[in-house]
Amino acid sequence: MIVGEVVGSLWATRKDKKLNGLTFLVIKPNSYGNPVQHDYFVAADNAGAGIGDTVLVTRGGAARKSLAAADVPVDAVIVGIVDSLELAHR
Amino acid sequence: MIVGEVVGSLWATRKDKKLNGLTFLVIKPNSYGNPVQHDYFVAADNAGAGIGDTVLVTRGGAARKSLAAADVPVDAVIVGIVDSLELAHR
Amino acid sequence: MIVGEVVGSLWATRKDKKLNGLTFLVIKPNSYGNPVQHDYFVAADNAGAGIGDTVLVTRGGAARKSLAAADVPVDAVIVGIVDSLELAHR
Amino acid sequence: MIVGEVVGSLWATRKDKKLNGLTFLVIKPNSYGNPVQHDYFVAADNAGAGIGDTVLVTRGGAARKSLAAADVPVDAVIVGIVDSLELAHR
Amino acid sequence: MIVGEVVGSLWATRKDKKLNGLTFLVIKPNSYGNPVQHDYFVAADNAGAGIGDTVLVTRGGAARKSLAAADVPVDAVIVGIVDSLELAHR
Numbered sequence: 344m345i346v347g348e349v350v351g352s353l354w355a356t357r358k359d360k361k362l363n364g365l366t367f368l369v370i371k372p373n374s375y376g377n378p379v380q381h382d383y384f385v386a387a388d389n390a391g392a393g394i395g396d397t398v399l400v401t402r403g404g405a406a407r408k409s410l411a412a413a414d415v416p417v418d419a420v421i422v423g424i425v426d427s428l429e430l431a432h433r
Numbered sequence: 434m435i436v437g438e439v440v441g442s443l444w445a446t447r448k449d450k451k452l453n454g455l456t457f458l459v460i461k462p463n464s465y466g467n468p469v470q471h472d473y474f475v476a477a478d479n480a481g482a483g484i485g486d487t488v489l490v491t492r493g494g495a496a497r498k499s500l501a502a503a504d505v506p507v508d509a510v511i512v513g514i515v516d517s518l519e520l521a522h523r
Numbered sequence: 524m525i526v527g528e529v530v531g532s533l534w535a536t537r538k539d540k541k542l543n544g545l546t547f548l549v550i551k552p553n554s555y556g557n558p559v560q561h562d563y564f565v566a567a568d569n570a571g572a573g574i575g576d577t578v579l580v581t582r583g584g585a586a587r588k589s590l591a592a593a594d595v596p597v598d599a600v601i602v603g604i605v606d607s608l609e610l611a612h613r
Numbered sequence: 614m615i616v617g618e619v620v621g622s623l624w625a626t627r628k629d630k631k632l633n634g635l636t637f638l639v640i641k642p643n644s645y646g647n648p649v650q651h652d653y654f655v656a657a658d659n660a661g662a663g664i665g666d667t668v669l670v671t672r673g674g675a676a677r678k679s680l681a682a683a684d685v686p687v688d689a690v691i692v693g694i695v696d697s698l699e700l701a702h703r
Numbered sequence: 704m705i706v707g708e709v710v711g712s713l714w715a716t717r718k719d720k721k722l723n724g725l726t727f728l729v730i731k732p733n734s735y736g737n738p739v740q741h742d743y744f745v746a747a748d749n750a751g752a753g754i755g756d757t758v759l760v761t762r763g764g765a766a767r768k769s770l771a772a773a774d775v776p777v778d779a780v781i782v783g784i785v786d787s788l789e790l791a792h793r
Contacts, residue, residue: 344637344655344688346623351520353436355489357480358513359499367434367489369465369520375639375653383465385434385489390627394521399625399637399655401686404494404584404674404764409629409686416491416499416512418434422686423628430621430639431664441610443526445579447570448603449589457524457579459555459610473555475524475579484611494584494674494764506581506589506602508524531790533706535759537750538783539769547704547759549735549790563735565704565759574791584674584764596761596769596782598704614727614745614778616713645729645743660717669715669727669745671776674764679719679776692776693718700711700729701754 346373346425349396353385361415368392368421370400375430386419399423436463436515439486443475451505458482458511460490465520476509489513526553526605529576533565541595548572548601550580555610566599579603616643616695619666623655631685638662638691640670645700656689669693706733706785709756713745721775728752728781730760735790746779759783 351369355362366388372381389409392398398421406420407413441459445452456478462471479499482488488511496510497503531549535542546568552561569589572578578601586600587593621639625632636658642651659679662668668691676690677683711729715722726748732741749769752758758781766780767773 344657345652346639346655351518353489353518354516355513356516358489359479361498362512369436369518372652377650377652380467381652382435382462382467382471385436387434389629399623399628401688403688405677405686405688407495407498407686408677408684409631414498416495416497416510418491418493418495420686422632423625426624426626428621428623428639431619441608443579443608444606445603446606448579449569451589452602459526459608470557472525472552472557472561475526477524497585497588504588506585506587506600508581508583508585531788533759533788534786535783536786538759539749541769542782549706549788559739560737562705562732562737562741565706567704587765587768594768596765596767596780598761598763598765614747615742616729616745642742647740647742651742659719669713669718671778673778675767675776675778677776678767678774679721690776692722693715696714696716698711698713698729 344399344401346428347371347398347400349392349394349398350383359416370398384419386421387417388421390421390424392421392424397425399425434489434491436518437461437488437490439482439484439488440473449506474509476511477507478511480511480514482511482514487515489515524579524581526608527551527578527580529572529574529578530563539596564599566601567597568601570601570604572601572604577605579605614669614671616698617641617668617670618643619662619664619668620653629686640668654689656691657687658691660691660694662691662694667695669695704759704761706788707731707758707760709752709754709758710743719776744779746781747777748781750781750784752781752784757785759785
C-alpha cells in the first residue's frame with residue numbers, strides 16, 4: 344500500500360453507473376524526503392477522508408476487496424486514515 | 434485511477450475478436466504540474482469520450498469490471514468524463 | 524494497453540510446458556516523442572505479428588483473457604496489429 | 614517479489630475493519646547499489662518482522678494469498694525475513 | 704514478461720510455509736542497451752535456472768499459473784531459460 348495526502352477531489356457526472364455513490368479523491372503520494380515526486384492519482388474513498396488527511400491507499404485488484412460490491416471498476420481505494428507514521432531512520 | 438486527456442485514437446482491424454466493437458483512445462496522463470510526463474497509453478472507452486475530453490481511467494484487472502463481458506483482454510478502460518478536478522494546494 | 528513496435532524474438536526450449544506453442548516477441552513501447560524510452564519487454568503473440576509491426580499489447584491478468592487457456596503464465600499478449608494511430612496534438 | 618528493509622511503522626485507527634489485527638510496516642526497497650532510490654511503501658506483516666529487518670515482500674493480488682482471509686484489501690505483504698542475499702556480480 | 708539475468712540468490716528460513724520448497728533468485732532485468740538500469744527483483748524459479756542464466760520471468764497474478772498450487776504468495780516466477788534473443792534493430 345502507499346501513504347499519501349488527500350489534495351483534491353474530482354467530479355464526474357457521466358460515468359459507469361457502478362461508480363455511483365463513491366467519492367473520488369486526488370492523492371499525492373508521500374515522498375519520504377525523496378526529491379522525485381511520484382504522480383498524483385485518484386482513489387475512491389472508503390474511510391471518510393477529507394482534504395489534508397494522510398491516508399493509506401490500497402491499489403490493484405485488492406482495492407475492490409474494501410468495497411461492498413466486487414464488480415466496481417476502481418483500482419485504488421482509501422482504506423484508512425493514518426494517525427501516525429514513524430520512521431526509524433531516513 | 435488516473436486522470437488524463439484523450440489525445441488520439443487507434444485503429445486495428447486484425448485483432449482479438451473479443452475486442453470487436455470497442456473504441457480505443459490514446460490517453461495523456463495529467464501531470465499535475467510535474468515536469469516529468471508519464472507515457473501515453475491506450476484505453477478502451479466506456480464513457481462516450483472524445484478527443485480533448487478529460488477522463489477518469491481505471492487500469493488493471495478492475496478495468497474489465499466496467500465492461501459487460503468479463504473475458505475481454507483490456508487492461509485500461511475510460512470509466513468517466515471528468516467535469517471538474519479541484520486541487521487544494523499543489 | 525500500450526502500443527509498441529515488434530523489434531525482436533526470443534527462443535526458450537527449457538520452459539513451462541504451458542508456454543508451448545506460443546511465440547514470444549520483444550516489444551519496444553511507443554514513446555510518443557518522449558525522450559525517455561521505456562524498457563523493452565516480451566509479449567506472447569495472439570495476432571500474427573511480425574518484426575516491424577506496430578502492435579497493441581494488453582498486460583497483467585487481462586492478457587490471459589486473449590488466450591484459449593486460462594492458466595498460461597504470461598503477463599503480456601499482443602492482441603492486435605495497429606493500422607493507424609492518430610494524435611490530435613502532442 | 615522485492616527485498617527491502619523495514620524502516621518504520623504506521624498507525625491507523627479509522628480503517629477498513631478487514632484490516633484489524635494486521636501490522637503495517639514501512640519498507641525501503643533494496644537498491645542493490647543503484648543510486649536511484651525507489652519510493653518507500655507500506656506492507657502488512659505476515660512474518661513477524663521488526664524495524665531493521667531485511668524482508669521479502671510480495672505485491673499485487675498474490676499478497677493476499679499469504680493471509681488467512683482472501684478478502685483483505687492489502688496489496689503488499691511481508692512473506693519472509695531474509696537471512697542472506699548473495700549476489701554473484703554487481 | 705521480461706528477460707533478465709540471474710545474478711544472485713536469497714535465503715529466508717522464517718517465511719510463509721506456502722513458500723517452502725521454492726528457490727528464490729535475484730533477477731537483473733535486461734536493459735537492451737538503455738543506460739537506465741531497472742531495479743533488481745526476486746523471482747521464484749520454475750525452470751531450473753542458475754546464476755548467469757538469461758531467463759524469462761512472468762510477473763503479477765499470471766506468475767502463480769506456473770506453479771502447481773494456486774495459493775502461493777509469489778508475484779514473479781522464472782518460466783523459461785532463454786536460448787537466444789534476436790533484436791532486429793536497437
